[in-house]
Amino acid sequence: MSALLSLRGVERSFGGLRAVDGASFEVEAGTVHGLIGPNGAGKTTLINLVSGLLAPTGGSIHLSGRAIGGLAPPRIAALGVARTFQNIRLFPELTARDNVLVGQHLRRHPSLLARLLLLRSARDEAQAARERAAALLARVGLPGRVDEQARHLSYGEQRRVEIARALASQPSLLLLDEPTAGMNPVEVQGVAALIRQVAAEGHSVLLVEHNVRLVMDVCDRITVLNFGKVIAEGTPAAVAADPAVITAYLGSER
Amino acid sequence: MGQQVINGLFLGSIYALFALGYTLVFGVLDILNLAHAAVFMVATFVAVALVGHGVHILLALPAAVLFAGLLGLVLERVAFRPLRARTDSNIAGLISSLAAATIIEAVVLEIWGPNITRFPFGTLPEGPTNQLRLLGGTVSRLQLTIIAVAGLLVLALTWLVQRTRLGREVRAVAESPRAARVLGVDVDRAIAAAFFISSALGGAGGVLYGLAFNSISPDMGRGVELKGLAVIILGGMGSMPGAVLAGFALGLTEVFVVANLGGSWRDVISFAGLFLFLVLRPRGLLGAAVTREA
Amino acid sequence: MLEQLSDLYLTYQSTLGYIGINALLALSVYVSLSCGQLALGSAGFAALGAYAGALATMKADLPFPLALLLSALLPALVAVPLGLPVLRLKGVFLAIATIGFGEVVRLGLVNWEYVNGAQGIVAIPQKASIWMISLAVAVTLYVLSRVRGSKWGFALEAIREDEPAARTMGIPSTRYKLAMLVLGAALAGLAGGLEAHFTFMVAPNGFGFSRVVDMLVFAVVGGAQLFWGPVVGAGFLTVLPEVLREVAPLVGIEPGPLRMLVNGLVLLLVILYLPAGLVSLPRRLRERRAAP
Numbered sequence: 150m151s152a153l154l155s156l157r158g159v160e161r162s163f164g165g166l167r168a169v170d171g172a173s174f175e176v177e178a179g180t181v182h183g184l185i186g187p188n189g190a191g192k193t194t195l196i197n198l199v200s201g202l203l204a205p206t207g208g209s210i211h212l213s214g215r216a217i218g219g220l221a222p223p224r225i226a227a228l229g230v231a232r233t234f235q236n237i238r239l240f241p242e243l244t245a246r247d248n249v250l251v252g253q254h255l256r257r258h259p260s261l262l263a264r265l266l267l268l269r270s271a272r273d274e275a276q277a278a279r280e281r282a283a284a285l286l287a288r289v290g291l292p293g294r295v296d297e298q299a300r301h302l303s304y305g306e307q308r309r310v311e312i313a314r315a316l317a318s319q320p321s322l323l324l325l326d327e328p329t330a331g332m333n334p335v336e337v338q339g340v341a342a343l344i345r346q347v348a349a350e351g352h353s354v355l356l357v358e359h360n361v362r363l364v365m366d367v368c369d370r371i372t373v374l375n376f377g378k379v380i381a382e383g384t385p386a387a388v389a390a391d392p393a394v395i396t397a398y399l400g401s402e403r
Numbered sequence: 404m405g406q407q408v409i410n411g412l413f414l415g416s417i418y419a420l421f422a423l424g425y426t427l428v429f430g431v432l433d434i435l436n437l438a439h440a441a442v443f444m445v446a447t448f449v450a451v452a453l454v455g456h457g458v459h460i461l462l463a464l465p466a467a468v469l470f471a472g473l474l475g476l477v478l479e480r481v482a483f484r485p486l487r488a489r490t491d492s493n494i495a496g497l498i499s500s501l502a503a504a505t506i507i508e509a510v511v512l513e514i515w516g517p518n519i520t521r522f523p524f525g526t527l528p529e530g531p532t533n534q535l536r537l538l539g540g541t542v543s544r545l546q547l548t549i550i551a552v553a554g555l556l557v558l559a560l561t562w563l564v565q566r567t568r569l570g571r572e573v574r575a576v577a578e579s580p581r582a583a584r585v586l587g588v589d590v591d592r593a594i595a596a597a598f599f600i601s602s603a604l605g606g607a608g609g610v611l612y613g614l615a616f617n618s619i620s621p622d623m624g625r626g627v628e629l630k631g632l633a634v635i636i637l638g639g640m641g642s643m644p645g646a647v648l649a650g651f652a653l654g655l656t657e658v659f660v661v662a663n664l665g666g667s668w669r670d671v672i673s674f675a676g677l678f679l680f681l682v683l684r685p686r687g688l689l690g691a692a693v694t695r696e697a
Numbered sequence: 698m699l700e701q702l703s704d705l706y707l708t709y710q711s712t713l714g715y716i717g718i719n720a721l722l723a724l725s726v727y728v729s730l731s732c733g734q735l736a737l738g739s740a741g742f743a744a745l746g747a748y749a750g751a752l753a754t755m756k757a758d759l760p761f762p763l764a765l766l767l768s769a770l771l772p773a774l775v776a777v778p779l780g781l782p783v784l785r786l787k788g789v790f791l792a793i794a795t796i797g798f799g800e801v802v803r804l805g806l807v808n809w810e811y812v813n814g815a816q817g818i819v820a821i822p823q824k825a826s827i828w829m830i831s832l833a834v835a836v837t838l839y840v841l842s843r844v845r846g847s848k849w850g851f852a853l854e855a856i857r858e859d860e861p862a863a864r865t866m867g868i869p870s871t872r873y874k875l876a877m878l879v880l881g882a883a884l885a886g887l888a889g890g891l892e893a894h895f896t897f898m899v900a901p902n903g904f905g906f907s908r909v910v911d912m913l914v915f916a917v918v919g920g921a922q923l924f925w926g927p928v929v930g931a932g933f934l935t936v937l938p939e940v941l942r943e944v945a946p947l948v949g950i951e952p953g954p955l956r957m958l959v960n961g962l963v964l965l966l967v968i969l970y971l972p973a974g975l976v977s978l979p980r981r982l983r984e985r986r987a988a989p
Contacts, residue, residue, distance in 0.1 A: 200865050201864075201865070202861055202864075202865065221864070222861070222864035222865045223864050223865075223867050223868060223869045223870070225865075226864070226865055226866055226867035227867050231865070231866070232865055234862065238859050238862040240854065240855055240858040240859060240862075240863075241858065242854075242858060243851075243854060243855075243858070247851060247854075250848075250851050251851045251852065251854075251855040251863065251866055251868070252866050253848075254848065254851070254852060254866050254867050254868050255866070255867040257848045259847065259848055261847075261849070264843050264847055265839075265840065265843050275846075275847070278848075314866070318866060318867060429789075433788075433789075434789075435789045435792070435793070481965075482965065485969050486968070486969070489972070491733075493788050493789055494735050494788070494789075495968055495972065497735070497789060497792065498913070498914075498917055498964065498968050499964075499965055499968045499969065501910060501913075501914070501964065502961045502962070502964035502965035502968065503961070503965065504961075505957050505958075505960055505961030505964065506957075506958060506961035506962060506965070508957060508961075509954045509955075509956075509957035509958035509961060510954070510958070512951075512953060512954040512957065513950055513951060513954035513955075513958075517953070625906070625907070628906075629796070629800060629906055632793050632796065632797075633797070636790075636793060640790070667804075667807060667808050667814075668808070670800070670804050671801065671804045671805070671808065674797045674800040674801045674804065675797075675801055677793070677794075677797040678794060678797035678798055678801060681783070681786060681790060681793065681794040681797065682782040682783060682794065685786060685790060
């Protein structure tokens with residue numbers, strides 16, 4: 150089985166500081182891959198590198214065999230990568246549904262002329278998009294909040310809208326940056342189930358998460374990052390038993 | 404040649420004074436204060452009014468400067484502070500400063516009218532040696548005085564910003580308001596101080612400009628406003644040494660352009676330069692790199 | 698009654714025309730604002746459009762619709778090479794660069810002898826009528842209303858609210874920003890062409906910095922978040938001076954300063970208390986009434 154996402158010796162430095170320092174790992178298609186590590190380990194930087202918000206200063210990133218390191222974010226998104234943000238970045242003035250509609254950008258192909266001429270086809274396309282957006286919101290557990298402005302939603306609800314927005318582009322690779330931060334246990338359960346379901350449908354998930362229980366439960370494989378370097382990789386059970394991980398991460402947290 | 408250098412330095416010193424205050428506020432708040440030119444203008448009118456009531460120019464100048472500084476505090480309070488929490492505060496601030504500028508100009512227009520006002524004859528004491536010969540050109544005592552006053556103000560500001568506690572606080576806020584607050588800096592006070600200093604400098608520039616050209620009207624700030632923009636871009640947004648350097652550079656360039664290409668080309672140079680600099684080197688001569696948000 | 702109405706129309710005919718022209722100019726600033734870009738080149742674009750249109754009818758004897766097309770097309774073409782480098786700049790830097798562009802256009806015209814330099818062009822045939830201006834505004838509003846709520850409308854809103862995030866959703870923000878700059882340039886150019894043939898004259902100093910400030914003020918006062926806001930703003934602030942001229946003697950302030958004072962106060966109050974402009978006033982009042 151070939152890797153969907155493959156990182157080789159990826160580096161990113163800010164000034165003299167190396168946030169990501171020669172990281173190499175692969176994410177297989179249709180799997181949930183956990184990325185964990187203590188604060189400041191370089192996890193979010195890595196997500197930014199894969200989604201194109203940052204350009205790597207060294208190494209290579211391949212998506213389905215194609216080099217994407219340093220490409221502009223819209224290009225990478227068009228190749229099938231979607232993401233959520235650690236510090237939620239919904240469009241606060243838009244409703245939950247409209248946020249998801251923005252996420253559908255790559256999947257909609259309306260005709261401007263049809264819309265200007267008030268043609269039936271344009272209306273149908275828009276209606277279908279709205280229904281798809283509502284369905285996605287129902288799927289993340291927010292069926293009643295479709296027309297609420299994003300800024301009026303609770304923290305946990307906002308995180309779920311972000312996931313729905315990312316799913317709206319039907320990505321082959323979904324990057325989730327701490328999707329359950331600030332959620333209550335019931336909400337966390339819901340997200341865990343959703344992640345498994347998404348993977349079962351054939352999307353791959355790269356999951357950055359601090360909730361160790363969640364990571365152990367939902368991930369097929371886990372990569373552990375510390376000081377920008379990969380210090381361990383393997384199945385949840387193998388990683389949990391790795392002495393290097395216990396000292397660097399689990400040990401320091403417990 | 405020497406004459407042109409002197410004239411250029413003279414014009415440049417006024418541009419520098421104006422731009423220093425402009426760039427100080429930008430450095431601290433990331434906001435373009437378009438009311439700066441209105442403060443520049445109104446300070447001149449205050450000085451003229453004081454001199455008209457028999458106050459000596461050496462008293463009228465500091466009084467007008469103080470007035471400008473206080474006006475800066477009012478501006479900050481009314482037009483900027485309420486917007487600080489907004490996400491689009493730099494565009495909103497630009498617009499509210501525009502509103503403030505319009506209001507100030509309207510008030511001046513109502514009080515003094517649209518016509519050109521002048522300092523009364525004899526505002527500056529005449530002496531036997533009004534003209535000095537220097538570098539193969541003639542300098543008036545007025546010009547020398549203006550260059551000297553401008554130079555002193557620049558030095559005083561540099562000292563204030565680099566060496567005093569208040570200056571350090573202002574710089575800390577410019578660097579990062581959040582970090583400054585964590586370090587115990589009273590951010591509101593530092594921003595107010597920046598506005599006071601900025602507006603006082605602008606006012607000083609205005610009075611000197613008024614004395615130099617003695618043609619004072621409610622719209623006199625407008626030309627300088629856009630020149631000031633060119634200067635702060637050229638110098639690097641937020642960089643005070645850059646503003647001074649670029650002020651003198653623009654003053655000299657303009658004088659040479661007028662002498663060699665004709666007066667109608669003077670402004671073309673500054674705006675074409677402004678434009679090219681923004682496109683090719685947005686950080687200006689001495690500015691820090693324009694940071695790109697991830 | 699009908700006669701009185703037609704009298705009223707004749708008296709305020711020119712005001713109506715200016716409302717329409719100002720509305721187009723305000724919209725030209727608005728379209729860039731709709732994706733978060735403060736681009737202030739519209740005075741320069743309007744100047745290009747006005748001169749292109751005037752030269753087309755006077756020197757080339759082109760039919761008026763063709764001249765208007767040229768008025769819109771020339772600035773739109775100029776906006777492409779202008780936008781590519783300039784749109785990399787953010788916030789006030791973009792504003793300053795575009796102001797610089799506008800001033801270069803104005804000063805270029807001042808120095809261009811062929812078009813009489815600072816005097817400008819006079820005795821332009823009056824070919825623009827109220828209905829043409831109204832039609833231009835109506836068509837623009839219709840197109841903008843169809844963009845709103847469409848895929849492109851959402852993309853613009855997303856760019857305005859959080860450009861980097863929008864880009865990760867596959868929205869090519871640079872292309873959108875450029876498209877809006879070009880559209881704004883075309884609208885400003887069209888307004889310039891109409892104005893030249895409505896007032897019979899154009900001069901470079903009518904397209905200075907204060908002119909683009911006026912356009913921005915129309916857009917902001919009316920409301921820069923909805924496409925009809927700029928039209929409301931242009932209408933309100935174009936009629937206001939007419940009203941103030943009547944009021945000025947009563948309050949004992951000269952009409953000129955009074956107009957500026959009221960403009961400044963309106964702008965300040967709107968930006969402080971009604972950031973979404975006058976068009977949001979009814980909604981705000983309803984919320985206020987519902988709140989307690």
